[in-house]
Amino acid sequence: MTSPVFKQLYESTLADSLDEDAVLLDIGAKDGKIASALAESIGCRAIVLDIEFDDEAAGCNCDAVQADGESMPLPDNSVDAIISNMVFEHVPDEERLIAETARVLTDDGIFISICPNRAWPGDGHGYPVGMPWLPEGIGNRIAKPYDRQYGRGEEWYQVAYHPVWSVTVRRELSAYFDSVEFRSAALLEADLDRSDTKQRLLDTFAEPLEMALASDIGERLVEAVFPTPVYVSTRPKSPP
Ligand SMILES: C[S@@+](CC[C@H](N)C(=O)[O-])C[C@H]1O[C@@H](n2cnc3c(N)ncnc32)[C@H](O)[C@@H]1O
Structure with missing residues (x-):
């Protein structure tokens, strides 16, 4: 919303x-x-x-x-x-x-x-603080449990999100x-x-x-x- x-x-x-x-x-x-x-x-x-x-x-x-x-x-x-x-x-x-x-x-x-803005460490997608600053490979591993928790599918971070x-x-x-x-x-x-x-x-x-x-x-x-x-x-x- x-x-x-x-x-x-x-x-x-x-x-x-x-x-x-x-x-x-x-x-x-x-x-x-x-x-x-x-x-x-x-x-x-x-x-x-x-x-x-x-x-x-x-x-x-x-x-x-x-x-x-x-x-x-x-x-x-x-x-x-x-x-x-x-x-x-x-x-x-x-x-x-x-x-x-x-x-x-x-x-x-x-x-x-x-x-x-990626320069801001907070994130509105339920990920931990600092997530927008991580390189994609590390972010991808951290994202999986959060994406499962929010019912977004395991690959959501990789395919549908790039700060x-x-x-x-x-x-x-x-x-x-x-x-x-x-x-x-x-x-x-x-x-x-x-x-x-x-x-x-x-x-x-x-x-x-x-x-x-x-x-x-x-x-x-x-x-x-x-x-x-x-x-x-x-x-x-x-x-x-
Ligand atoms: C975070 S939501 C924002 C929704 C709404 N603008 C709002 O402020 O509540 C992002 C929206 O972008 C849409 N979206 C993602 N990729 C898109 C694309 N390539 N073309 C059009 N819409 C896209 C998603 O389906 C989703 O509804």
Whole structure:
């Protein structure tokens, strides 16, 4: 389930740029809930795309496309906004997925991506702290009991998970978009739920983070280590 803080960020970033004729695409939508909620609050049409939907996606009030995000069966320039939440680390080649977003977006379209950063030792997949830093061979041995425990199948770590660095993601986005902005600071503007530990943690870090983000070098450093880098990419480049 997408964090309510991320949902607020999507809403506040997209509300002004989308109208009722706009098409929003959620890549790796899983249960489709976030796209459904955004389509309703913004008042636009939503397409959800996933290689394997959750059962709950059947209740989603969106057009569903079961496909690989690295090769989407959607026309060029056909989508006004794309979100992709916690998906880059599950596709074999996130750069191919990024290239596809640039292809299907309209010229003034917007792509908001959020994924975990390998520079952060914590991991949202139930693995021990430090797991994202391990070389694949060691990680593969450690992952097996956890994957069994979470019913993911023994090879899940090897086939469906590869942690990515924020600096790599920025470089890949910059190859396909003229403008790539690190926007994790927007998470601080969300209306936090003080009963949620993760959100309280974000609140605790708000002041030092705001100070660090005030300078260019501070912003680059925060971007390099931020656990969930948010990128807003616009002005897709024309294919070479
Ligand atoms: C961690 S879940 C995130 C789900 C949702 N975006 C959210 O925030 O709750 C990752 C999703 O990416 C999907 N996925 C993995 N590889 C994919 C691919 N190549 N193309 C499209 N979706 C993919 C998975 O099926 C899964 O639903």
